[in-house]
Amino acid sequence: MITLSLKEEPPVPLEAEALSPDVVATLRYDEICALPMFLGKRQCRVDDHFVVEGEASDELEIRGDAGRVKWIGRGMTRGRLRIVGNAGMHLGAYMKGGTIEVTGSAGDWAGAEMSGGLIRIGGNAGGQIGAAYRGSRTGMTDGTILIEGSAGLEVGMRMKRGTIAIKGSVKDFAGLEMKGGTLIVGGAELRTGAWMTRGTIVSLTRIPLLPTFAYSGTCNPTFLRLYARQLGTCGFSVPCDASAGAYLLYTGDTAVSDKGEILAWQPHAS
Amino acid sequence: MLRISGGRVYDPANGIQGEVKDICIADGRIVNDVQGAAVRTIPASGMVVFPGGVDVHTHVAGAALNFARGMTPENHRAAAKFIHSPLLRAGTGGITPTTFATGYLYAGMGYTTVNEAAVPILSARHTHEELRDTPIVDKSSCVLMANNEILLDLFEEGETERARDVLAWLIWAAKGYGVKAVNPGGVAAWKWGKDAKVLSDPVHGYGKVTPAIIIAQLAAIVDHLRLPHPLHIHCNNLGVPGNVSTTLETMRVLEGHRAHMAHLQFHAYGGDDWTTLRSEAAAVAEYFNAHPNLTADAGAILFGNSVTITADGPWQHLLYQLTGRKWGNLDVENETGCGIVPYVYKGSNVVNAVQWAVGLELLLLIDDPWRIFLTTDHPNGACFWRYPEVIHLLMDASFRRECLRKLPSRALKRIVLPDVDREYTLSEIATITSAGPARALGMPRKGHLGPGADADVTIYNESPDRGLMFRHPRYVLKGGEVVVEEGDIRKVVDGRELIVRPAYDENIEEYLRPLFEQYYTVAFENYPVEQERLEGADIRELG
Numbered sequence: 001m002i003t004l005s006l007k008e009e010p011p012v013p014l015e016a017e018a019l020s021p022d023v024v025a026t027l028r029y030d031e032i033c034a035l036p037m038f039l040g041k042r043q044c045r046v047d048d049h050f051v052v053e054g055e056a057s058d059e060l061e062i063r064g065d066a067g068r069v070k071w072i073g074r075g076m077t078r079g080r081l082r083i084v085g086n087a088g089m090h091l092g093a094y095m096k097g098g099t100i101e102v103t104g105s106a107g108d109w110a111g112a113e114m115s116g117g118l119i120r121i122g123g124n125a126g127g128q129i130g131a132a133y134r135g136s137r138t139g140m141t142d143g144t145i146l147i148e149g150s151a152g153l154e155v156g157m158r159m160k161r162g163t164i165a166i167k168g169s170v171k172d173f174a175g176l177e178m179k180g181g182t183l184i185v186g187g188a189e190l191r192t193g194a195w196m197t198r199g200t201i202v203s204l205t206r207i208p209l210l211p212t213f214a215y216s217g218t219c220n221p222t223f224l225r226l227y228a229r230q231l232g233t234c235g236f237s238v239p240c241d242a243s244a245g246a247y248l249l250y251t252g253d254t255a256v257s258d259k260g261e262i263l264a265w266q267p268h269a270s
Numbered sequence: 271m272l273r274i275s276g277g278r279v280y281d282p283a284n285g286i287q288g289e290v291k292d293i294c295i296a297d298g299r300i301v302n303d304v305q306g307a308a309v310r311t312i313p314a315s316g317m318v319v320f321p322g323g324v325d326v327h328t329h330v331a332g333a334a335l336n337f338a339r340g341m342t343p344e345n346h347r348a349a350a351k352f353i354h355s356p357l358l359r360a361g362t363g364g365i366t367p368t369t370f371a372t373g374y375l376y377a378g379m380g381y382t383t384v385n386e387a388a389v390p391i392l393s394a395r396h397t398h399e400e401l402r403d404t405p406i407v408d409k410s411s412c413v414l415m416a417n418n419e420i421l422l423d424l425f426e427e428g429e430t431e432r433a434r435d436v437l438a439w440l441i442w443a444a445k446g447y448g449v450k451a452v453n454p455g456g457v458a459a460w461k462w463g464k465d466a467k468v469l470s471d472p473v474h475g476y477g478k479v480t481p482a483i484i485i486a487q488l489a490a491i492v493d494h495l496r497l498p499h500p501l502h503i504h505c506n507n508l509g510v511p512g513n514v515s516t517t518l519e520t521m522r523v524l525e526g527h528r529a530h531m532a533h534l535q536f537h538a539y540g541g542d543d544w545t546t547l548r549s550e551a552a553a554v555a556e557y558f559n560a561h562p563n564l565t566a567d568a569g570a571i572l573f574g575n576s577v578t579i580t581a582d583g584p585w586q587h588l589l590y591q592l593t594g595r596k597w598g599n600l601d602v603e604n605e606t607g608c609g610i611v612p613y614v615y616k617g618s619n620v621v622n623a624v625q626w627a628v629g630l631e632l633l634l635l636i637d638d639p640w641r642i643f644l645t646t647d648h649p650n651g652a653c654f655w656r657y658p659e660v661i662h663l664l665m666d667a668s669f670r671r672e673c674l675r676k677l678p679s680r681a682l683k684r685i686v687l688p689d690v691d692r693e694y695t696l697s698e699i700a701t702i703t704s705a706g707p708a709r710a711l712g713m714p715r716k717g718h719l720g721p722g723a724d725a726d727v728t729i730y731n732e733s734p735d736r737g738l739m740f741r742h743p744r745y746v747l748k749g750g751e752v753v754v755e756e757g758d759i760r761k762v763v764d765g766r767e768l769i770v771r772p773a774y775d776e777n778i779e780e781y782l783r784p785l786f787e788q789y790y791t792v793a794f795e796n797y798p799v800e801q802e803r804l805e806g807a808d809i810r811e812l813g
Contacts, residue, residue, distance in 0.1 A: 135347075137344075137595075
């Protein structure tokens with residue numbers, strides 16, 4: 001295992017796409033120390049900011065408050081990346097495989113345009129989780145993002161496949177222009193699912209809905225049991241017991257499509 | 271002082287076709303000979319020496335291109351990066367490169383002069399600011415006139431002389447070089463949600479003016495003012511199946527005048543709709559070959575990502591409806607419009623495959639390389655830095671056949687390219703990339719290597735892989751300075767702007783001023799680009 005301990009929190013964002021198992025997997029100690037990063041606009045080395053231990057491994061651990069360290073695990077395809085502390089923006093963006101685990105919180109754009117792998121965030125996350133970057137047509141196309149806390153704006157924007165599960169609540173525009181995949185949230189603020197053409201948004205509480213979503217009955221979809229069983233192993237509970245309640249199904253966004261669905265859990269009155 | 275010794279020189283303008291000879295340079299110009307110890311020698315034996323490339327039709331600066339840059343951040347993320355260094359400014363390449371990167375990429379490909387082909391006068395100031403930040407290459411620009419409401423009103427009233435003065439004033443106001451006509455009348459009609467599809471029908475909003483009248487009037491004025499570059503025309507019905515009839519009719523209207531037909535590939539289609547679209551390059555080439563008053567550029571397309579940018583607003587709306595992707599539309603007050611649609615040309619798409627073939631067919635079927643030039647209508651058909659791919663296709667018939675095999679069989683029935691065996695020679699490539707466009711642009715110091723010419727020289731390693739050879743020149747000289755060496759940019763010099771000042775009656779301002787107060791959002795005084803803004807410009811006064 002390779003361990004990188006942040007010497008001190010950088011004063012400006014540190015762009016560190018070299019911090020990925022794919023990059024360090026075959027490198028010797030001194031090569032890892034010499035990897036390039038950008039502190040603001042200035043190029044620097046990994047050992048300018050981190051104490052490096054270990055070499056040649058696809059298990060990478062980063063310690064310290066890396067909340068200003070951007071692009072960790074960018075495009076990684078394999079291995080394990082563990083961050084003990086916080087992670088900055090663009091964590092695991094374009095990721096194709098492997099696992100990222102953050103014990104603290106992560107910034108915006110975590111898992112943006114990812115196409116495989118797993119990201120677990122122990123704290124909160126910023127906005128645009130698994131989203132499409134500005135101008136792109138599709139966000140995440142596969143993989144899983146699990147967040148214990150809450151998240152920000154535009155979560156799952158333009159996502160096409162894959163799963164995002166968030167225990168806490170998310171802010172406005174969750175599932176904006178969503179094209180597929182599954183987004184599970186504890187709750188959401190305004191305009192959830194705006195312009196969604198396909199895909200499923202599951203909310204564990206009642207949420208405000210756009211007028212362009214049509215109420216289409218109550219149900220307890222079978223597929224959610226599968227999700228509940230799988231996510232249960234990761235500590236996420238998704239209610240699916242018909243004796244406890246039912247999901248209110250809304251279809252939309254009818255401004256563009258009627259194939260998207262929002263499921264909001266409603267427990268039976270006890 | 272500099273001597274390029276022992277290279278095989280291709281200088282078609284001076285009748286030199288692969289002769290081994292020295293090229294001598296002093297004070298930024300080509301000279302007969304240089305002597306003395308201060309002479310640097312570039313050993314070029316075994317190499318091929320060309321005059322620096324001249325792009326007759328490209329879109330590299332201005333409001334429309336900037337809008338396209340802003341609309342496609344996804345392309346910039348994927349593009350080649352230029353990292354800030356003591357020599358280079360930061361930027362990105364890709365489909366719509368940033369200004370500095372544009373200069374580096376053109377120079378890196380051996381091009382030293384570019385003509386920005388569509389400048390609305392209202393955004394000319396912005397265009398010149400961007401051109402100033404486009405290093406190394408020399409730059410000229412064509413000013414959009416064919417939908418200018420002041421000019422159209424004068425044509426409506428038959429006031430030809432006044433129109434001539436207005437046009438001359440407008441060129442100088444924009445600090446332009448030539449006159450561009452885009453979809454004559456069509457963009458003016460677009461302001462009513464209409465288009466101009468028939469050359470003999472009055473333009474929407476006018477009683478008498480037709481696209482044919484606009485074309486004939488503009489061509490006559492350009493000739494009368496003796497502008498160095500003929501009327502640069504983008505015909506009506508661009509990209510539409512069956513538009514060959516419009517194109518041929520436009521050429522007939524232009525008889526007796528000089529004209530440059532822009533991106534002819536987009537105007538040489540037969541068929542009735544998208545399912546029957548076919549190549550009419552042979553018909554266009556036949557007419558074109560018989561009419562030496564015309565020049566053209568290919569506007570070839572290559573498969574891949576592009577973003578289409580044109581003043582042709584109505585066409586862009588149609589293209590947007592076809593793609594269902596992004597659409598940008600700009601209205602430029604009384605002058606023109608602009609539309610932007612990102613587009614992907616696919617080899618598996620029959621229409622795109624026909625378009626790909628038409629561009630090459632025109633280049634191969636038009637006999638005289640002095641009248642057809644290599645362009646991709648950057649960034650519409652493909653990015654300019656992909657020109658070497660087109661050169662490869664032109665010089666190698668077997669490579670062309672290999673590419674044809676990958677096209678859908680339905681496309682092969684609609685094109686004539688499989689029957690064309692012609693292969694370009696190096697001398698012909700030097701003509702279509704440099705000597706020809708320089709002559710069509712009326713730039714006597716560009717596109718050749720005779721004494722007195724600007725010392726813009728490109729030196730290639732000779733290679734049987736023509737794509738590779740033209741992608742990476744060994745040396746590029748601009749104004750006598752070695753800017754590219756061993757394939758890398760080693761020195762960045764500023765390029766000049768080329769401007770013409772046609773003669774006009776100063777009193778025309780008294781006619782224009784009230785019109786501006788009535789119709790424009792810009793004060794008359796603020797409209798023309800100040801000459802002081804263009805440092806070191808090369809101004810040609812026309813008597």
